[in-house]
Amino acid sequence: xxxxxxxxxxxxxxxxxxxxxxxxxxxxxxxxxxxxxxxxxxxxxxxxxxxxxxxxxxxxxxxxxxxxxxxxxxxxxxxxxxxxxxxxxxxxxxxxxxxxxxxxxxxxxxxxxxxxxxxxxxxxxxxxxxxxxxxxxxxxxxxxxxxxxxxxxxxxxxxxxxxxxxxxxxxxxxxxxxxxxxxxxxxxxxxxxxxxxxxxxxxxxxxxxxxxxxxxxxxxxxxxxxxxxxxxxxxxxxxxxxxxxxxxxxxxxxxxxxxxxxxxxxxxxxxxxxxxxxxxxxxxxxxxxxxxxxxxxxxxxxxxxxxxxxxxxxxxxxxxxxxxxxxxxxxxxxxxxxxxxxxxxxxxxxxxxxxxxxxxxxxxxxxxxxxxxxxxxxxxxxxxxxxxxxxxxxxxxxx
Amino acid sequence: xxxxxxxxxxxxxxxxxxxxxxxxxxxxxxxxxxxxxxxxxxxxxxxxxxxxxxxxxxxxxxxxxxxxxxxxxxxxxxxxxxxxxxxxxxxxxxxxxxxxxxxxxxxxxxxxxxxxxxxxxxxxxxxxxxxxxxxxxxxxxxxxxxxxxxxxxxxxxxxxxxxxxxxxxxxxxxxxxxxxxxxxxxxxxxxxxxxxxxxxxxxxxxxxxxxxxxxxxxxxxxxxxxxxxxxxxxxxxxxxxxxxxxxxxxxxxxxxxxxxxxxxxxxxxxxxxxxxxxxxxxxxxxxxxxxxxxxxxxxxxxxxxxxxxxxxxxxxxxxxxxxxxxxxxxxxxxxxxxxxxxxxxxxxxxxxxxxxxxxxxxxxxxxxxxxxxxxxxxxxxxxxxxxxxxxxxxxxxxx
Numbered sequence: 001x002x003x004x005x006x007x008x009x010x011x012x013x014x015x016x017x018x019x020x021x022x023x024x025x026x027x028x029x030x031x032x033x034x035x036x037x038x039x040x041x042x043x044x045x046x047x048x049x050x051x052x053x054x055x056x057x058x059x060x061x062x063x064x065x066x067x068x069x070x071x072x073x074x075x076x077x078x079x080x081x082x083x084x085x086x087x088x089x090x091x092x093x094x095x096x097x098x099x100x101x102x103x104x105x106x107x108x109x110x111x112x113x114x115x116x117x118x119x120x121x122x123x124x125x126x127x128x129x130x131x132x133x134x135x136x137x138x139x140x141x142x143x144x145x146x147x148x149x150x151x152x153x154x155x156x157x158x159x160x161x162x163x164x165x166x167x168x169x170x171x172x173x174x175x176x177x178x179x180x181x182x183x184x185x186x187x188x189x190x191x192x193x194x195x196x197x198x199x200x201x202x203x204x205x206x207x208x209x210x211x212x213x214x215x216x217x218x219x220x221x222x223x224x225x226x227x228x229x230x231x232x233x234x235x236x237x238x239x240x241x242x243x244x245x246x247x248x249x250x251x252x253x254x255x256x257x258x259x260x261x262x263x264x265x266x267x268x269x270x271x272x273x274x275x276x277x278x279x280x281x282x283x284x285x286x287x288x289x290x291x292x293x294x295x296x297x298x299x300x301x302x303x304x305x306x307x308x309x310x311x312x313x314x315x316x317x318x319x320x321x322x323x324x325x326x327x328x329x330x331x332x333x334x335x336x337x338x339x340x341x342x343x344x345x346x347x348x349x350x351x352x353x354x355x356x357x358x359x360x361x362x363x364x365x366x367x368x369x370x371x372x373x374x375x376x377x378x379x380x381x382x383x384x385x386x387x388x389x390x391x392x393x394x395x396x397x398x399x
Numbered sequence: 400x401x402x403x404x405x406x407x408x409x410x411x412x413x414x415x416x417x418x419x420x421x422x423x424x425x426x427x428x429x430x431x432x433x434x435x436x437x438x439x440x441x442x443x444x445x446x447x448x449x450x451x452x453x454x455x456x457x458x459x460x461x462x463x464x465x466x467x468x469x470x471x472x473x474x475x476x477x478x479x480x481x482x483x484x485x486x487x488x489x490x491x492x493x494x495x496x497x498x499x500x501x502x503x504x505x506x507x508x509x510x511x512x513x514x515x516x517x518x519x520x521x522x523x524x525x526x527x528x529x530x531x532x533x534x535x536x537x538x539x540x541x542x543x544x545x546x547x548x549x550x551x552x553x554x555x556x557x558x559x560x561x562x563x564x565x566x567x568x569x570x571x572x573x574x575x576x577x578x579x580x581x582x583x584x585x586x587x588x589x590x591x592x593x594x595x596x597x598x599x600x601x602x603x604x605x606x607x608x609x610x611x612x613x614x615x616x617x618x619x620x621x622x623x624x625x626x627x628x629x630x631x632x633x634x635x636x637x638x639x640x641x642x643x644x645x646x647x648x649x650x651x652x653x654x655x656x657x658x659x660x661x662x663x664x665x666x667x668x669x670x671x672x673x674x675x676x677x678x679x680x681x682x683x684x685x686x687x688x689x690x691x692x693x694x695x696x697x698x699x700x701x702x703x704x705x706x707x708x709x710x711x712x713x714x715x716x717x718x719x720x721x722x723x724x725x726x727x728x729x730x731x732x733x734x735x736x737x738x739x740x741x742x743x744x745x746x747x748x749x750x751x752x753x754x755x756x757x758x759x760x761x762x763x764x765x766x767x768x769x770x771x772x773x774x775x776x777x778x779x780x781x782x783x784x785x786x787x788x789x790x791x792x793x794x795x796x797x798x
Contacts, residue, residue: 003594005586017650026575030582047676048650050629051615051622055677059617060627063610127712129753132731138712139648142635146646147714149722151637153564161637161644161716164563165552165630171607172571176425179578180752183429186581187404189588195402195754203733203751206722208570210734210748211462213719216450218458220736220744224450226719228459231564236541238550238560245560247545249538251416251447277446278454313526313537315546317560320612320625323548323605332531334602335609337619345619349609352602353579354528355594 003355004031009185011035012091013068014108016043018141018167019125019201020097021064022174027093027181028067029351029360035087035376036068039075040397042369053343057366062340063349067363071377072370072397075106079395086380088113088120092188093181097125100136110196119194121184125177129200139201144169148205153213157232172208173201229284235292238317241300245317248307250291253277258310263295340365368399402754403430408584410434411490412467413507415442417540417566418524418600419496420463421573426492426580427466428750428759434486434775435467438474439796441768452742456765461739462748466762470776471769471796474505478794485779487512487519491587492580496524499535509595518593520583524576528599538600543568547604552612556631571607572600628683634691637716640699644716647706649690652676657709662694739764767798 006027013024013036021036021043028034042056043065049058071087073080084106088094094113096103103109103124110122127139142163145151150168151161177199184195212231216224230236238245250259253276260268268274268290273283280287295303300316307314318326329335338348351360373396377387390396405426412423412435420435420442427433441455442464448457470486472479483505487493493512495502502508502523509521526538541562544550549567550560576598583594611630615623629635637644649658652675659667667673667689672682679686694702699715706713717725728734737747750759772795776786789795 003586005582005589005594007589009585026578044650044676047680048629049611049614050627050680050683053618053622058680059614060611062617063613128727129731129751131756132727134727137707138710139714140650140712142648143646143712143714146637146644146716147722147725149717149719150563150565151644151646151716152718152722154561155644155716156718157564158559158561160557162553162557162561163630163635163637163646164549164567165556165635166549166608167611167630168563168567168571172567172574175571175574175578176752179425179574179581182578182581182585183404184754186408186584186588187402189585190404190406195404196756198753198756200751200753203728203731206725206728206733207748207751209565209719209722212448212459212566214462214723214746215448215458217719217723218461218746219452219742220746223452226723228449230447230449231562231566236562236564238545238562245545245550245554247542247550247562249541251443251539277443281446281449281457284449308536311537313539313542315538315542317545317550317554318548319551319555320548320608320616323546323551323608324613324616324625326546326605328527328531328533329602329605332528332602334605343618347613347617347619349606352528352599352606353575354597354599355583357530357595357597 002361003358004361006030006032009033010090010092012087012094013037014094014096014098015125016097017045018060018064018170019174020095021045022171023125023177024068024095025064025066026175026178028363034068036065036070037087038070038072038369040072046369056368057343062343062346062366065366068367069372069376070367070370071373074394077393077395079390079393081107083377083380083390083396084108088117090380091120092185093121093123095123095177095181099138100124100126100130114194114196117194119188119192121181121188121194121197123177123181123197123199125173126198126200128202130198134202141167141170144201144205147202148209150209153232156227157234157236169201169205173199173204176204230288233285233288233292235288237292239292240294240296241303242296242298244300246300246303246314247317248312248314250312255312259291259312262306262310262312338365342368370397371399373398401760402757403760405429405431408432409489409491411486411493412436413493413495413497414524415496416444417459417463417569418573419494420444421570422576423467423494424463424465425574425577427762433467435464435469436486437469437471437768439471445768455767456742461742461745461765464765467766468771468775469766469769470772473794476792476794478789478792482776482779482789482795483507487516489779490519491584492520492522494522494576494580498537499523499525499529513593513595516593518587518591520580520587520593522576522580522596522598524572525597525599527601529597533601540566540569543600543604546601547608549608552631555626556633556635568600568604572598572603575603629687632684632687632691634687636691638691639693639695640702641695641697643699645699645702645713646716647711647713649711654711658690658711661705661709661711737764741767769796770798772797
């Protein structure tokens with residue numbers, strides 16, 4: 001039987017770019033009905049994310065907007081305001097990542113909506129908590145990365161401030177938002193109450209960074225410096241082999257002994273600095289120098305075979321090209337071909353989450369801007385003549 | 400009123416290190432009752448995460464294990480097996496990140512538990528999907544980072560393969576697991592059915608990486624190279640100023656015009672290569688060279704003031720030290736002092752998620768190993784004499 005845990009849950013999606021679309025993509029994957037409202041200029045990500053056959057479905061847009069119906073509305077027009085009122089009434093959940101000022105001007109802020117519909121769940125994704133001094137500032141993923149210190153950590157470790165080459169704040173906060181919305185749905189099922197959620201990217205990512213990197217400064221008086229000294233070791237890098245790089249991690253005492261044996265450094269097993277988790281925490285600098293020593297004596301494949309035989313966690317360092325053709329991903333079928341309504345043959349990603357052994361259903365391909373305008377308006381009770389009038393006024397647009 | 404959306408939900412937590420504890424920490428933050436089972440050697444993270452006053456509560460352990468009761472059991476002993484049977488019966492959800500082989504030996508795998516209790520939600524976090532050729536391989540965050548190509552991306556961009564200085568795979572997959580569990584709770588509320596979930600770290604992180612970096616190769620025939628060319632530009636880095644680094648992002652046409660004006664390059668506004676989102680996607684290399692030019696003419700503070708006046712997203716690049724004292728985080732009170740039962744005065748992180756304007760409750764401090772053994776056993780119906788017998792046999796241990 002198809003596993004659709006959010007079947008029947010209705011999400012009104014007022015998000016664009018990445019963090020919001022990542023949240024509603026995940027809710028859609030669980031079977032929620034998602035209606036995405038797009039303005040006539042379109043979601044920035046359609047073009048910003050890179051090239052596509054039509055110029056309207058950059059890869060990142062294509063993958064993050066599966067499972068959503070798409071209605072195009074000019075939110076500033078009076079006709080669209082009436083459509084939005086019906087969509088709000090329809091929805092269980094309203095999600096937005098516009099700035100609070102813009103939402104308030106449109107009457108689509110949490111206070112306005114929940115004054116009329118206290119049972120609704122309203123989730124606002126902000127850059128910075130609206131009650132703090134940065135409230136209302138614009139932001140993007142890389143600005144949050146800077147603000148929470150990710151490039152500051154590479155500066156300390158490698159001598160240069162570097163962004164993570166992934167929109168990591170958008171993904172993490174998007175998943176947290178999807179979770180917070182499901183928690184609110186559980187709360188409503190139990191109590192009948194709605195809620196207004198705000199999830200600020202800065203505070204949320206700062207929490208994850210500080211959970212790891214307050215470290216010894218979590219205590220008063222502190223028992224050591226800021227930072228997880230393992231992650232900040234200049235030797236905490238993929239290991240060079242004769243023909244590439246591999247990632248290896250050894251944490252427990254048996255793993256450490258197996259690693260030292262496999263790399264012909266068995267004499268270090270008796271070294272008291274490296275003999276236990278506690279000893280290695282004290283001598284973390286020296287230990288990471290040992291475990292970070294290049295392994296250029298053998299090829300990556302030779303090392304991986306040795307480490308696997310010794311039950312040590314190790315993998316090749318993939319590029320995107322080799323990741324696409326990874327034998328495990330090919331065997332489990334993570335990537336699949338699909339014919340897209342406007343972009344021709346595409347590669348899509350099935351759910352990585354397995355329920356009773358099966359991936360969640362694939363859901364529908366990403367829609368063109370306004371692809372479902374007529375259908376959604378009809379479902380909201382507009383007659384064919386009324387739909388035409390909205391299109392003629394410019395309140396709505398069709399693909 | 401206190402917002403506890405998972406109030407009354409019971410989580411049996413068989414996780415250790417980071418990915419599992421991150422998931423159950425989040426569920427606890429939503430008000431779930433979490434009982435963490437720890438073996439006599441203790442969660443590796445207690446010491447691996449760094450120094451602490453007692454050597455038992457490294458910062459990462461302290462922050463990721465709030466809101467959990469702790470029972471210490473020697474799972475291989477017959478007495479503990481009987482305790483586990485009662486804990487499984489008590490729980491709504493069982494979460495584990497041990498390897499499948501180890502769980503099966505203990506009779507704590509999903510198949511065994513759900514054969515007896517089909518209404519339970521069982522969530523297994525694996526490194527690699529158990530149906531694929533890497534199924535059962537050990538892993539840690541940095542090995543997953545390597546396998547999904549994060550250091551491969553910095554190699555392409557910066558010339559050196561680098562790990563992200565954050566346990567980013569653990570955090571992301573932990574949040575996704577918390578979400579998947581809440582989806583399963585919603586499903587059970589609606590249908591009465593339990594489910595066995597498997598969430599493999601490799602496939603899950605590969606999905607997020609490929610969503611962004613399949614890019615133009617999402618299409619057949621491809622319309623360009625692999626990779627988000629913006630993120631992979633060597634110029635996609637924090638910008639050097641007279642006295643430090645700042646993070647700045649400009650994506651829309653008005654932002655680009657404001658940025659070029661503010662940085663005295665107004666003559667480029669008319670350049671057709673940079674005049675629209677679509678044009679900048681085609682000329683992404685040249686555009687990132689322009690936007691990546693160092694800004695050493697002024698200080699960070701001067702640039703930030705200019706950019707804020709122009710409504711451009713920009714922030715200083717924090718270190719952990721400066722992040723801790725960030726004025727916005729201080730104003731909203733993200734970090735707070737708390738007296739810990741064993742570690743003295745600590746700094747704790749309140750929830751970054753706001754519900755009706757208020758953070759979620761702080762919950763209880765992280766517990767010592769076995770701190771709640773006696774209480775939990777009593778709650779499961781064991782008499783004082785029976786508890787003593789379990790302790791005497793070595794089936795259970797107390798802090």
